[in-house]
Amino acid sequence: MGKPDAEGQGLPDLPPEWGRVVVPDDASTLAAEAAQIRRELRRAARRPSGHRALALPLLVLLVAVLTTLAGLLAVTWPRANRGTDRPTPAPYAPPATLTGRALPALDLVDAGQAPVPLRGLLPVMIILVDGCACPDQVADAVAVAPVGVAVVTVTGGRTVPAPPPAARNVRALADPAGGLRSFLGQPARPGAATALLVDRTGVVTRVVPELGPIDAYREDLSALAA
Structure with missing residues (x-):
C-alpha cells in the first residue's frame, strides 16, 4: 500500500496535471516500471538515427561518382572497331546535268x-x-x-x-x-x-x-x- 502525499505536503512544486501522487511503502514495487524504462532507453541508444541521416547523402554522392566514371569510360575506352564502323563514302560522280552543257568561256x-x-x-x-x-x-x-x-x-x-x-x-x-x-x-x-x-x-x-x-x-x- 502506498500513502498519499498528504494533500501535497512533502512533495512541493509537482505539476498539478499529475494528479494525486501515491508514494509506495516498498520501492521494489516499482522494479517492473524501472525495467521497462531501462529497456526503452537501451533501444533508443542503439537506434542509429544519426547514421541513417548521414547514409542518404553518402549514397547519393556515391551514385553520382559511379555514373560520372561510367560515362568517362564509355568515351575513352578504346574500341577494336573504331574507325571501321564509319559509313563508306559514296563513289565520286559528276553532276548528271553536266553532259550537254556548254563549256564556259574561261x-x-x-x-x-x-x-x-x-x-x-x-x-x-x-x-x-x-x-x-x-x-x-x-x-x-x-x-x-x-x-x-x-x-x-x-x-x-x-x-x-x-x-x-x-x-x-x-x-x-x-x-x-x-x-x-x-x-x-x-x-x-x-x-x-x-x-x-x-x-x-x-x-x-x-x-x-x-x-x-x-x-x-x-x-x-x-x-x-x-
Missing part, C-alpha cells in the same frame, strides 16, 4: 602567264590534274586522240607543270581562278584525274570522273573529230 594561263581562251582550243579533251599528275594516263590519252582534237592538262593556281615526256603534244595550262573546277562542281581528289570531252561547238559530250583505261572513253574521244 581564260586559263600558260607557263608564261599569258591568257589562253579555253573555248579557242575546241574540240578538246581537258584533263584536270590538280588531284593527280597521272602521267601514264595522260600519255595514253594523247596517244589515242584523233588529229585535230587537242589534249589539255589543267592544274590549279598559276604554276604550270611540265607535261610528261611521253605526252609532248599535250597543252599544259593553269586555272588561277578555279573556274573549271567550279564548273565541274566537284573538288579535286588525290590520286584521280578527271577529264571533260568537249566537241567543236563547245558542248560537253562526256565526263570521265577518273581517268583510267582508254577503252572506257575511246569512242567518245574519237567522236570529237567528227
Whole structure:
C-alpha cells in the first residue's frame, strides 16, 4: 500500500496535471516500471538515427561518382572497331546535268602567264590534274586522240607543270581562278584525274570522273573529230 502525499505536503512544486501522487511503502514495487524504462532507453541508444541521416547523402554522392566514371569510360575506352564502323563514302560522280552543257568561256594561263581562251582550243579533251599528275594516263590519252582534237592538262593556281615526256603534244595550262573546277562542281581528289570531252561547238559530250583505261572513253574521244 502506498500513502498519499498528504494533500501535497512533502512533495512541493509537482505539476498539478499529475494528479494525486501515491508514494509506495516498498520501492521494489516499482522494479517492473524501472525495467521497462531501462529497456526503452537501451533501444533508443542503439537506434542509429544519426547514421541513417548521414547514409542518404553518402549514397547519393556515391551514385553520382559511379555514373560520372561510367560515362568517362564509355568515351575513352578504346574500341577494336573504331574507325571501321564509319559509313563508306559514296563513289565520286559528276553532276548528271553536266553532259550537254556548254563549256564556259574561261581564260586559263600558260607557263608564261599569258591568257589562253579555253573555248579557242575546241574540240578538246581537258584533263584536270590538280588531284593527280597521272602521267601514264595522260600519255595514253594523247596517244589515242584523233588529229585535230587537242589534249589539255589543267592544274590549279598559276604554276604550270611540265607535261610528261611521253605526252609532248599535250597543252599544259593553269586555272588561277578555279573556274573549271567550279564548273565541274566537284573538288579535286588525290590520286584521280578527271577529264571533260568537249566537241567543236563547245558542248560537253562526256565526263570521265577518273581517268583510267582508254577503252572506257575511246569512242567518245574519237567522236570529237567528227
